[in-house]
Amino acid sequence: MPFIPHTEEDVAEMLASIGAKSTEDLFDEIPKELVSGELTGVPAGLSELEITRLMMERANKDGFYQNYIGAGAYEHHIPAAVWQITTRGEFYSSYTPYQAEASQGTLQLLYEYQSMMASLTGMDVSNASMYDGATALAEAALMAVRSHKTSRKILIPKTVHPIYRQVVRAIVSNQKIEVVELPFDSKTGQADLAAISKSDYGDFAALVIPQPNFFGVLEQVDELTDWAHSKNAFAIGVVNPTALAMLTPPGEWGSKGADIAVGEGQPLGIPLSSGGPYFGFMACKNDLVRQMPGRIIGRTTDLDGKEGFVLTLQAREQHIRRSKATSNICTNQGLMVTAATIYMSLTGPEGLRRIAAQSHANTLELVEQLEKIGGVKRTFSTPAFHETVLTMPKSSADVLAKLKQKGILGGFDLNAHYPELGNAVLVCVTETKTTADLRDYAAALKQALA
Amino acid sequence: MLIFEHSRKGRRNYSQSPATPASKSAIPQNLLRKSKVLLPEVSEMDTVRHYTRLSQKNFSIDTEFYPLGSCTMKYNPRACNSLAMLPQFISRHPSAPEDTGQGFLACMYELQEILKAVTGMAGVSLTPMAGAQGELIGVMMIRAYHESRGDFARTEIIVPDAAHGTNPATAVMCGFKVVEIATDKDGNVDLDALKAAVGPQTAGLMLTNPSTLGVFEKNVAEMSRVVHEAGGLLYYDGANLNAVLGKVKPGDMGFDVIHINLHKTFSTPHGGGGPGSAPVGVAERLLPFMPIPIVTKEGDKYRWVTEKDKPQTIGRLSAHMGNAGVLLRAYIYVRLLGLQGMHRISEFATLNANYLMAELRKAGFEIAYPNRRASHEFIVTMKDIKDKTGVTAMNLAKRLLDKGYHAPTTYFPLLVPECLLIEPAETESKETLDAFVVSMKEILQEIESQPDMVKGAPHTMSVRKLDDVKAARELDLVWKPSA
Numbered sequence: 052m053p054f055i056p057h058t059e060e061d062v063a064e065m066l067a068s069i070g071a072k073s074t075e076d077l078f079d080e081i082p083k084e085l086v087s088g089e090l091t092g093v094p095a096g097l098s099e100l101e102i103t104r105l106m107m108e109r110a111n112k113d114g115f116y117q118n119y120i121g122a123g124a125y126e127h128h129i130p131a132a133v134w135q136i137t138t139r140g141e142f143y144s145s146y147t148p149y150q151a152e153a154s155q156g157t158l159q160l161l162y163e164y165q166s167m168m169a170s171l172t173g174m175d176v177s178n179a180s181m182y183d184g185a186t187a188l189a190e191a192a193l194m195a196v197r198s199h200k201t202s203r204k205i206l207i208p209k210t211v212h213p214i215y216r217q218v219v220r221a222i223v224s225n226q227k228i229e230v231v232e233l234p235f236d237s238k239t240g241q242a243d244l245a246a247i248s249k250s251d252y253g254d255f256a257a258l259v260i261p262q263p264n265f266f267g268v269l270e271q272v273d274e275l276t277d278w279a280h281s282k283n284a285f286a287i288g289v290v291n292p293t294a295l296a297m298l299t300p301p302g303e304w305g306s307k308g309a310d311i312a313v314g315e316g317q318p319l320g321i322p323l324s325s326g327g328p329y330f331g332f333m334a335c336k337n338d339l340v341r342q343m344p345g346r347i348i349g350r351t352t353d354l355d356g357k358e359g360f361v362l363t364l365q366a367r368e369q370h371i372r373r374s375k376a377t378s379n380i381c382t383n384q385g386l387m388v389t390a391a392t393i394y395m396s397l398t399g400p401e402g403l404r405r406i407a408a409q410s411h412a413n414t415l416e417l418v419e420q421l422e423k424i425g426g427v428k429r430t431f432s433t434p435a436f437h438e439t440v441l442t443m444p445k446s447s448a449d450v451l452a453k454l455k456q457k458g459i460l461g462g463f464d465l466n467a468h469y470p471e472l473g474n475a476v477l478v479c480v481t482e483t484k485t486t487a488d489l490r491d492y493a494a495a496l497k498q499a500l501a
Numbered sequence: 502m503l504i505f506e507h508s509r510k511g512r513r514n515y516s517q518s519p520a521t522p523a524s525k526s527a528i529p530q531n532l533l534r535k536s537k538v539l540l541p542e543v544s545e546m547d548t549v550r551h552y553t554r555l556s557q558k559n560f561s562i563d564t565e566f567y568p569l570g571s572c573t574m575k576y577n578p579r580a581c582n583s584l585a586m587l588p589q590f591i592s593r594h595p596s597a598p599e600d601t602g603q604g605f606l607a608c609m610y611e612l613q614e615i616l617k618a619v620t621g622m623a624g625v626s627l628t629p630m631a632g633a634q635g636e637l638i639g640v641m642m643i644r645a646y647h648e649s650r651g652d653f654a655r656t657e658i659i660v661p662d663a664a665h666g667t668n669p670a671t672a673v674m675c676g677f678k679v680v681e682i683a684t685d686k687d688g689n690v691d692l693d694a695l696k697a698a699v700g701p702q703t704a705g706l707m708l709t710n711p712s713t714l715g716v717f718e719k720n721v722a723e724m725s726r727v728v729h730e731a732g733g734l735l736y737y738d739g740a741n742l743n744a745v746l747g748k749v750k751p752g753d754m755g756f757d758v759i760h761i762n763l764h765k766t767f768s769t770p771h772g773g774g775g776p777g778s779a780p781v782g783v784a785e786r787l788l789p790f791m792p793i794p795i796v797t798k799e800g801d802k803y804r805w806v807t808e809k810d811k812p813q814t815i816g817r818l819s820a821h822m823g824n825a826g827v828l829l830r831a832y833i834y835v836r837l838l839g840l841q842g843m844h845r846i847s848e849f850a851t852l853n854a855n856y857l858m859a860e861l862r863k864a865g866f867e868i869a870y871p872n873r874r875a876s877h878e879f880i881v882t883m884k885d886i887k888d889k890t891g892v893t894a895m896n897l898a899k900r901l902l903d904k905g906y907h908a909p910t911t912y913f914p915l916l917v918p919e920c921l922l923i924e925p926a927e928t929e930s931k932e933t934l935d936a937f938v939v940s941m942k943e944i945l946q947e948i949e950s951q952p953d954m955v956k957g958a959p960h961t962m963s964v965r966k967l968d969d970v971k972a973a974r975e976l977d978l979v980w981k982p983s984a
Contacts, residue, residue, distance in 0.1 A: 052841070052842060052845050053838050054575070054842075055849045057930065057931065061930070064931070065853075066852070068856055070859070071855070077848075077855050077874055078748055079874065080716070080873065082719065085722065085754055089844075090618060090840060093619065093839065093840040093843055094615075095839045095841070096838055097836050097839065099837065102836050102837055103584060105836070107587065108604070110590055111589065112604035113601060115592060118597070123595075123820055123821075124595050124596070124820075128517065130545070132545055132548060132549050136548075136556070140562070141557060141559045141563065142559065143561070143563070143770045144576075145560060145771065146907065150898070152902055152959045152963075152965070152966070153560040153565075153962060154559055155962070156558035159503070159555055160552065162503075163504050163505070163980070166503075166505065166980040169978075169979045170538055175979070176976075176979055177978075177979070182630040182634060183820050183821075185820040186634075214820050215820065218816070218820065221641070221816035221818055222637075222674075225675045295538070296534070300536070303535075322586075322591035324591045325590070325593045325595050325602065326819075326820070326821025327776070327827070328775075328778075328824035329820075348978070349976060349977055351969070352971065353967050354965040354966050354968075359967045361972045364976075368666075369666040369669075370665075370666040370667075373670060374673045374679045375673075378674065381666075382632065383631075383774055384630075385775045386773060387772075389772070389773065393552055396504050396540070396543055397545060397548050398514070398540070399541060399542045400537065400540045401518075402517060402518035403538065408522060408523040409519040411526060412523035412524065412525040412526065415525050434528055434529060436528075451598075455598060460601070482519055
């Protein structure tokens with residue numbers, strides 16, 4: 052039997068020890084009328100050889116494409132060592148590090164991860180991860196409301212990832228928290244600071260500030276942060292971790308810095324994998340640490356005074372506080388964080404900066420080439436990081452379908468989420484693309500529009 | 502030594518990031534980072550050695566037996582990992598068009614169908630990224646159901662006192678008031694307490710069955726009737742599904758909504774604390790409220806179900822479709838096991854648990870519910886031992902580390918004093934269980950002869966007992982370079 056080591060002799064001896072006649076006897080406390088009998092709808096088992104052939108067949112069906120879609124998940128080169136080390140059995144098959152003395156590997160790694168993320172975001176502290184970027188933002192909103200005391204309102208510009216906004220709404224609405232969406236400037240693609248600062252939103256708990264925003268556009272983060280603080284509200288940054296190697300981190304925005312920083316950790320060594328598993332990161336200022344959800348690792352000493360690591364501030368968590376916990380989160384994305392920590396060690400500060408800079412430069416290069424094609428225009432005037440919105444002279448769906456026939460996934464069609472932008476496509480270029488790739492894209496687009 | 506302490510200014514890996522700094526930039530000066538990023542400056546070999554050494558300080562299923570109650574630590578087959586990491590799968594962008602992912606979507610669709618079949622539910626969504634998120638989504642559906650009927654009076658969720666901490670935490674996160682009900686002396690939910698608790702204010706009951714006490718809830722059919730008659734819905738926490746897979750279906754027990762921990766029953770890796778994955782299953786009446794996306798099949802084509810198909814959906818709870826790579830691993834596992842294997846899981850998990858319970862009882866340990874069958878787990882209580890010797894369940898747990906075993910779950914469930922919740926998954930052999938019993942007996946003797954040594958355990962790990970109080974009082978959460 053697959054993955055069951057028992058011999059017939061073992062079974063007989065075990066039953067004798069228990070004093071049962073058969074394994075069926077062991078289920079005699081289950082009321083008869085509930086026993087389901089033979090399952091239907093489950094296929095017969097496959098051998099490893101057979102499942103390998105099946106999965107290869109399905110993988111080959113999906114094949115490979117030149118990918119220019121970003122929109123929250125980004126293709127970067129992942130050094131070979133990242134997943135070779137991450138999938139070592141001692142990381143891959145270990146449990147949550149509740150038994151600290153038998154989990155020092157995972158715990159130290161998580162402490163190193165927290166240190167790296169705190170520095171990258173310019174914050175004081177980081178937790179050990181959330182499920183993904185979208186749920187990290189929802190948890191940040193809950194955290195801000197818990198800390199704010201007087202308001203249960205969150206302001207989110209429409210330049211924040213549309214699915215993140217949906218997830219935030221789905222989660223926080225359970226706790227009667229109001230989400231107000233803020234307009235963006237159709238010329239710059241930025242949150243409309245002029246309109247926002249003139250409006251009266253009443254008392255609110257937090258303003259969410261994306262950098263770069265969903266359009267790839269760089270926001271006026273200093274002004275937005277200071278405006279939120281002037282209204283006695285928290286500033287929550289939603290940031291791309293690769294970009295942080297180049298851009299001012301949330302902890303340094305405006306005169307006081309943002310209060311909470313969250314985002315999608317996937318760009319740090321996690322493959323695209325149809326959307327997961329990824330991990331969300333969350334960092335904050337010292338005074339908010341006790342309101343932070345999720346696991347946090349602390350450095351301490353053992354009986355001999357030797358350095359070691361433990362899960363700490365557990366009094367915030369569900370297994371201790373039950374209904375009074377800061378969140379119901381239990382499991383996080385430990386293995387993904389393992390990969391991200393190894394990735395950041397391998398890139399180092401200079402490598403990560405170069406990856407960011409090359410992604411940005413490649414995006415500029417592609418946009419420049421595409422703008423030479425008649426009718427293709429940048430939708431927004433403001434500088435972007437590694438994603439840019441382009442307005443196509445023809446139906447964006449048709450253009451993308453034609454590119455797909457050439458083996459190119461040309462970008463993310465904004466039509467469903469932002470119909471007001473017309474035939475707009477969000478195009479992302481990372482360091483993975485060569486000059487020749489960019490030329491191929493430009494040639495294919497020219498043909499598609501001809 | 503921390504990775505940062507291996508760092509040397511100017512050292513870097515030349516092959517893994519662009520060789521020359523990019524020349525073009527359009528980023529305005531005022532947005533450029535001025536502060537340093539404190540990532541280590543180390544070579545690839547430094548990194549590989551450092552993290553390989555760290556891994557060696559961990560216990561793992563690949564190296565040790567984990568008799569860890571309520572966690573179902575079974576072997577993670579290697580093929581599940583290698584096939585889920587085929588380059589076409591891992592390079593697929595989540596927003597790539599459906600026609601470029603038919604192979605992947607076929608796997609997801611079939612996984613949904615198999616999970617429906619083994620749980621007896623009418624629909625399955627693969628979106629939730631962990632057990633606690635599965636719970637959140639399940640309770641959100643319960644809420645959506647009542648509200649869709651204009652019934653806004655249902656403000657309470659009933660939770661047995663033996664439940665996982667995530668249950669009450671989830672109910673509160675969904676805006677409900679939690680009503681705790683007691684457990685009787687045999688480990689069943691107190692039926693009278695349940696009857697007294699239900700009413701027009703009851704939104705639902707969250708139940709784990711077999712319960713966290715390691716026994717099958719005998720009155721589940723009656724409980725289901727009581728809750729349904731009061732107008733509430735039943736939530737099944739699938740934490741212990743491994744104990745009854747192929748024997749009883751949650752759908753047949755009357756549950757309206759369930760979550761299934763794939764990282765337990767379907768052998769996806771625990772990864773040192775995630776990623777988990779916890780698909781939710783629903784009965785007919787909750788189908789309209791399921792979270793999206795879901796995969797559907799039309800003719801021979803697969804596509805995503807979206808808001809357009811399910812206008813009453815509770816919405817999206819992840820940026821894409823949950824932990825897709827974990828779902829692939831679970832799919833490969835269920836295909837390897839097949840129909841026969843599905844039945845065998847609970848049989849051998851239960852055989853292992855009852856055998857280990859019998860052997861430990863013979864060795865002199867006190868079983869918390871001696872007159873009950875073990876499900877796939879059981880509880881040993883150390884209360885008498887503690888009263889006589891001062892040695893606690895935690896001391897014994899730590900001493901087990903020295904013997905090369907991960908500790909059982911300690912101090913959970915909270916109802917049983919000085920408890921050890923022990924779950925030997927079906928992938929463990931009789932020899933492993935026998936050797937574990939030998940070590941447990943040795944510790945019993947050590948408790949007699951040298952209790953202080955046991956209290957000081959562990960002695961052979963990379964660190965000795967760590968100071969939790971200091972960790973919480975003198976917070977050190979982030980490394981900083983010495984000035």
